Amino acid sequence: MSRIPCTTDVLIVGGGPVGLALALDLKYRGVRFMVLESSDGTLSHPRVGTVGPRSMELFRRWGVADRIRATGWPGDHPLDIAWVTAVGGHEIHRLDFGTADNRPPLAYTPEPEQVCPQHWLGPLLAREVGVHPDGPLRRRCRLDRFTRYDDQVVATATDLDDGSRLTIRARYLVGCDGAASPVRKAAGIAAPARYETRVFRNILFRAPGLRERLGARGALVYFLTQPPTLRYPLRSMDGRDLYRLTVGGPGPVGPEPEAAGQDALTTVRDAIRYDTPLEVLSENVWHLTHRVAERYRHGRVLLAGDAAHTLSPSGGFGMNTGICDAADLGWKLAAELAGWAGPKLLDSYDTERRPVAERSLEEANAHLLRTMRRELPKEILLDSTEGARARAKLSEGMERSGVRREFESPDVHFGFRYVSPVVIGDGRRERDWRTDALPGARAPHAWLGADTSTLDLFGRGFRLLCFADSDRLAAFEAAFAHRGVPLRATRCHDASVAGLYRSAFVLVRPDGHVAWRGATLPRDVVRVADTVRGAR
Template identity: 60%
Template sequence: MTGLRQETTQVLVVGGGPVGMALALDLAQRNVDCMVVDASDGKVRHPKVSTVGPRSMELFRRWGLAGEIRSAGWPGDHPLDVAWVTQVGGYEIYRFERGTADTRPELRHTPEPDQICPAHWLNPLLMRAVGTYPDGPLRLGHRVGGFEQDDDGVTASITDMTTAESFTVRASYLVACDGAASPIRTACGIDAPARHEAQVFRNILFRAPELPRQLAAQGRRPAMVYFLMLSAALRYTLRSLDGRDTFNMVVSGDDDPASLVEDAIAFDTPTELLSDSTWHLTHRVADRYRHGRVLLAGDAAHTLSPSGGFGLNTGIGDAADLGWKLGAELSGWAGSGMLASYETERRPVALRSLEAANTNLRRTMNRELPADLRAATPEGEQARAEMASRLQKGGARSEFDAPNVHFGHGYSSPLVVGESVDISADWRPGSDPGFRAAHAWVRPGVSTLDLFGRGFVLLCFDGSDRLDGVERAFAERRVPLEVTRCEDAEIAKLYRFPFVLVRPDGHVAWRGDRAPDDPGKLADVVRGAA
């Protein structure tokens, strides 16, 4: 790599998808210089279905983008329902009513419910926020040719695919967000073994401009997602992408796409086929998330079924966890165990999310579809009633109502003081060590979550004459800390302990009945130096 122009940055992010850009946003808030390189031109030609989950929306709230995501284009009055149907406009067997974005009730556990924002809306929005070169760190049309690392950093060779110019980038760390195939993961010798049988599916993207009007004329309430229950090929989702006239349908097999679209709708309606793409579903989690100064995030670290929408959101969580730890390393206050905790904390989340997503997928794939479901007979009515009961009792709606998956992961980590807890069905976030600190409204429009994000926050629901010692111990180690007094009795009841230390990623690091007896030891533990 000699003889080439060399640029420098603190963190080189390879891959400009949502996870790579989320990491860039987090690093920017921590005043960490980064460069994001992506081989594509940034255009989304076949948008993936993209529900931004509630925990991800909380993180985008921190990064200042939640409002833009909510106003990206999904109509506020379009139902968020999920319906299991023989065909769109055919027999409706079961419906999970979720209201609309404008009318659904406020959720007690988050200020930011999930939001529909497919990739052709989300990616451009993130690109504008991150900024494209030369005004920002995102460089499209740039390919990584190889890299070398030593004790002090990573040197990568980069080619500008427009000009064919090659140059090198010297960075303290490289983060691979380069997708499921991840050449960087392969170059690091990190395996990501399959955990379940691979599947092959197709995404058929089409327009049906008259479909919403025709459904309304029949007195039918539209749904956001339709689960088709017609055949082996048509048993997956047909989903509205924009709440208007564009839809994505997941199918299996190699039947003609136009015929499949026609079969999925119970009446004649004009359609326009936009694209038909094959994709391979693999269920993988990397054996390791780190190789020296190279770290994995997003699909490079894990790929899982889209059933439940956990994949993107697991990756956004990676970015939030890794961002503050890289910031600590580069600011000089991290201990030797800081970056090692990234894998310790995030890999179990990926494994758990993978199994939850696969459970949802198998529920759909293994569901029997008796021919009577489509019959206009008493036997058909009976078959549909029995199927509705099975869907209700079989947890079908849990694919779209899974707060425990989005919020219920606690980190058993060297950076956390205290025992993790078991998650029950009625569990609500509080101040359990390792878990995301609970949301509550401090005042109108301001959540407890808005207090967290930069450095550590010590929430105090009671007074103590030892707080000066805590502040001094953290300051001596250059660990950013803000001591915040909260006098709200309801929030104190929710958090349960009078002193709660929250990390920069919003997870609880420690809690106690009194201020810490040895604040220096606590500061060393939470910065990975104990």
Template identity: 55%
Template sequence: MNHRTIETQVLIVGGGPVGLAMALELRYQGIDCLLVEQSDGVIDHPKVGTVGPRSMEIFRRWGLAQSVRDAGWPADHPLDVAWVTAVGKHEIHRLKFGSHAERTLPPHSPESEHPCPHHWLVPLLTKELGIAPAGPINLNCRLESLESTQQGIVGQIKFLESGDTATVEAKYAVACDGASSLIRKTCGIDTLAHHPTRIFQNILFQAPELPEILGARRALVFFMMTPDNLRYPLRSMDGVGLYRLTATPHEDGTPRDSEKAVKEAVGIDTPIEILSTSLWYLTHRVATDYQSGNIFFVGDSAHTLSPSGGFGMNTGVSDALDLGWKLAAVLQGWASPQLLDTYQTERHPLAVAAVEEANLNLERTLKRTLPPEIMLDSPEGDRARQQMTEKMQHSDVNREFNAPGIHFGFYYESPAIATEPEKPPVQKPDEWTPTSYPGSRAPHAWLEANKSTLDLFGHGLVLLNFGDRDVTALIDTCQAKNVPLRTYQIDDREIAKIYEKTLVLVRPDGHVAWRGDDLPDDLDGTIDRIRGYF
């Protein structure tokens, strides 16, 4: 058994989608990192189903959006959501979202959400980064201990296949080790429960003939509406024949019979193969602290929430973006370590907001009254289903699947963001208007074919100049402080209207740091605030 010392800038613990996103952002910023993942990286029971629209923008940043689209989801498979008594029986309500081939891009983004389940996404990101020694990922590698010091962090790791060990010396560590994060617990950080814990059962199965049988009735998600047993999603995981059913176990906590539950949910005589079943705990928790010394918590180690609405992984990817550029700015020497304090300031409130919105979606399903008559093949059953259809048509059921305010319409508030006398525009989860208000995600607009304003952001600060303002003083100030800055003159009146002000200064993560019609009087202080000198 051999022992060695490894030096790197950032140690990442956990190789799920969020840990891999953390490594991708650090690589994008030119920062060296090491990622350790205890498993072999094989995903037997996929959890994540769809990459959300903001995450797709972030993957676009890394040059991976097209790879996500090409991962395997059939272009002609409907992305609809349907509420049914069983997949092959009565349909009560359907939200039609078309297929990827039919769908057009939304006006507010260069990307749209796309199905890419866990067992496709993790290998895709792993291949992009590379497994050691070709890349930073170390599979079958367990963190044995982690210590935060004044100089940085010291971690002890073990390579499980060889038995070799290593000491990792880094400036920072990022814990992406999941909801039951051992690192968070070791650091003594609590998570506060916002809602009661619930137990669910996921059943993964193959039904290879089902898509052809359904034909035009295919959907991305079928919500079961069985009064006594099933009322949770049955989701297509590959658009071909792999499905996942979410159910509740028996009252004593023992698993439900998987084959019986699947047959009841499918409601069609077709070959079915149960691949796996697992019990899992749904918690609505947010960590009290996102940082302990030089250790940071990202993704499920910082927050857990209901999958209703699809905010979980996508919230974690945005965590990685926020922390990633800040770590890079500090390590590259143009920002103060104080800037890292704004990671929690900016991201914690948004985790709480996502938890609450996801729970509202869950409660909508839990509280829906399902009369037994909707199961009947009779005129009485027809009337009951029609009444349920009318109720759903006049409810806000669409909000779970169309929440741009959660994905895009949030504002960061921290000492690193400029303040304005006016309050920001009111944004709702299901209603959102793009704005350049400080702290918001800078608006998307097409500059030319396939080139968005969002494509201008990523490295250093970016100033968008929609007028003829002389910005020499800003350029000189940033040069004097070694702050990377690029400026763009944009002479498009329509884009200028969207951006609202003549000058808009945007951070590397694409969020507005400051805006105005003229440069600020305290230019020196403004740039210092943005880079963490408060």
């Protein structure tokens, strides 16, 4: 058995969406990396279905947003969410979101969310990263162990096809290896459960002709409200004939676990009122855990995605939280490797991202509990006036309980703010993230032309937006240049953009978050430069 030595700057363990997003960010910044993925990349049972709007903004930066939109989701398929007694049965409540083709543009982002299930998204990202031997993504390659040193991490891995062993020397190792995360466990980082573990079944099936049969009653997601067994979502996976049904599995899943032992085909037939052809493709049992790692960094080993946090899929925050992890971590690793980061910069990854995961976990769990605790009276199944009254009452209760927030949550996707030693607050009265460049928050989107957003200015390095002139600009630029920190200044003459940003000068980090703002450029430019790079 041969042993192959390899050297890289960042070793990413796990080739799922988060690991590949981190790889794309490092590629964008010119950082050497290697990705180890133990599977062959085949997804027989796809999971994630929607790429959130903030993730789409990041994919826009990395040059793949257009490709994600072109993966195959039909532009005329409804994006609605409907609560029904069965697909094709009585409809109780509906949220109208239009279609990808006709939904109105959003004022606060150039990139609305996009349906792209993981069996489409994974191969697309893998192609962009590059699969071995021409690229750095090594599939069918299992991490066996690693040893941390002061200046590097030495890992050993096995090629599962030919049995050869790799010895990989990396400056940093990032575990993107899922909820069970061998990297997290080997690093000795705890991730205690915050809520009871729940068990579910996902059933993947084909239903040719179902979309046509439904016609105007079509939806992206159907929440089943069929007492006593069905209350979870059935969603379209490709906009054509592929669907996934979630039901309670064996164990403590909630008040109605009766469907746990029922065979898959019978369960699917119960969920669909029409007598239509059905083919069960696969089913799996999965455990929903609610965890946030107690820390995201242990020396030169870091965690991202499900390795750092697992939360309910309700709301669609899990993968999207992980992709934002990648955007925060990527530029900080690049700064460390380039030599301009101060000692606090990489530690700020934990400081900034862990509170976001904790808030997202609580929000997602609230959505899950709303579904699990909803009372479903048997009368809603009746084809009668009594049944219509029961359905109307249930719909009113759904409206009052805020069900829309689960599917339209811009505050969760965009509204988080970083409070850390590398963000300079100003003590000014806080406004909405949509209408103000708040320190620590994502810098607002505004159109600078037909196809150019303010977001397109951010990414390579720091960007100083100047809505006024200053004789201190040269000194400001010199302070960054002297420390090797990449900075570009942009003079903006657009009054509407200036009104949105609400400060004469706004310094934006490489991840697109505001690092500092002010009515004038500071006299102590060294303090600003050293703070935002983590050296104070």
